[in-house]
Amino acid sequence: MKHHRFGTAVALDDHLARAARGADGMRIRPVLHEGKRYWVKRCETLSLRWRLQKGNPARRFARERAVFAEMIAKGAPVPKIVAEGPDWFALPDCGDSLEAVFTQADGATRVRAFADAGTAMARLHALGLAHGRPHPRDLCWDGAQIRFLDFERGHAGRAGPWRQAFDVIQMVFALHAMRLDGSDALDAFATAYRTSDARGVWPGARRLCRRLRWLDPLTRAVQRHERLHKPHRRYKEWQALPRTLASFAASSD
Numbered sequence: 270m271k272h273h274r275f276g277t278a279v280a281l282d283d284h285l286a287r288a289a290r291g292a293d294g295m296r297i298r299p300v301l302h303e304g305k306r307y308w309v310k311r312c313e314t315l316s317l318r319w320r321l322q323k324g325n326p327a328r329r330f331a332r333e334r335a336v337f338a339e340m341i342a343k344g345a346p347v348p349k350i351v352a353e354g355p356d357w358f359a360l361p362d363c364g365d366s367l368e369a370v371f372t373q374a375d376g377a378t379r380v381r382a383f384a385d386a387g388t389a390m391a392r393l394h395a396l397g398l399a400h401g402r403p404h405p406r407d408l409c410w411d412g413a414q415i416r417f418l419d420f421e422r423g424h425a426g427r428a429g430p431w432r433q434a435f436d437v438i439q440m441v442f443a444l445h446a447m448r449l450d451g452s453d454a455l456d457a458f459a460t461a462y463r464t465s466d467a468r469g470v471w472p473g474a475r476r477l478c479r480r481l482r483w484l485d486p487l488t489r490a491v492q493r494h495e496r497l498h499k500p501h502r503r504y505k506e507w508q509a510l511p512r513t514l515a516s517f518a519a520s521s522d
Contacts, residue, residue, distance in 0.1 A: 282352045285309055289357035299362075306362035307351065327356075329421045334358060336401075336423035343396050346389045348416050360418070364411030371405055371447060371454055382410045383454040387461030389415035390436060395467045399428035399436050404443045434474040437462060441516055445509035459516075478517040485511045 281302055288300040289309045298309045313326040337358075340347045348360045365373075370382045386408055393400065400407070401422035409416045424432065444455040463471050488507060495507040 285352045285359040286354055286357075289354060289359070300359070307359050308362060309357055309359045312356040330356070333420045333423060336420040339426075340393075340398060340417075340420075343398065345393055345396055345398055346415055346417055348418070363409035363414075363416040363418075365409065367405035367408045367410060367415075368447075370410060371444075371452075376453055379452075379454050380457040382415075383457040384461040385410060385415045386440075387458040387463075388465050389417070390440065390458075391462050391465035391467065391470075393417065394428075394433045394436070394470050395465075397427045399424065399432040401432070401436070403436055403440045405440075405447070430468070430470065430473050431477065433468065433470045434477050437470055437474045438478060438513065438517070442506075442509055442513040443504075445512040445516070446504040446506045449505055449508055449512060451512075455516075475517045478514050482514060485514060 284302050285300060285307060288298060289311055296311055296313050298311075300307045300309055312330040334350075334353070337347060337350060341349055348363050350358045351361055352359045367382060367386060370379055374382065386405075389408075390400075390403070400417055401420060401424060403417070407417065407419040409418060440458065441455065444452060444458065448455075488510060492507045492510065495502065495505060499505075
């Protein structure tokens with residue numbers, strides 16, 4: 270029996286390695302093996318223009334792998350790396366992204382998923398960690414557990430209070446950008462996070478948003494341009510800015 274399990278593990282490693290080599294420029298690729306789905310992530314290959322905008326892809330990839338390793342070691346809600354090579358690693362499938370849940374699930378399912386997300390983010394922060402730039406597409410939910418993904422903007426080492434506050438602000442901002450008039454998902458996330466906020470991150474996010482109030486009047490022309498000329502834009506990020514600031518101003522410590 271032990272030999273059989275060892276043989277299966279080797280077969281999985283080989284299968285994922287072949288998938289990584291044959292990804293044909295795909296940065297993230299789904300792979301099926303023995304009825305289970307995995308995701309192979311490779312180091313990006315960027316043109317000079319995108320390298321200037323996004324930075325060195327090899328350095329970002331190495332940082333993400335280091336953050337994953339630290340989070341796994343600390344018991345954070347992240348998937349375990351099941352196989353890896355010099356320029357790739359593979360993760361097990363962890364369910365639907367919260368972006369898919371937000372746009373496709375019924376109301377009760379959406380509320381449950383985003384409440385779980387609020388609790389999971391508070392747990393992440395309680396471990397002294399931060400995601401870096403969380404978005405619903407970077408969190409997966411299998412109906413029972415949340416797993417965080419995509420740490421290209423993450424930071425290895427203990428996260429300070431401002432990094433954690435930015436996590437919370439960024440998640441609220443992303444939800445406003447997806448639906449400007451608010452949502453049950455936003456309410457569920459905020460309520461669950463604040464209930465489990467052992468480190469007082471939410472009050473810190475409020476203070477940070479107070480410092481950033483000047484961004485609203487500064488960007489009103491861009492907000493108006495987005496509203497008038499890009500009404501079908503998927504994420505209405507400029508219009509989400511004042512709503513995010515208002516969300517924290519309206520909450521109490």
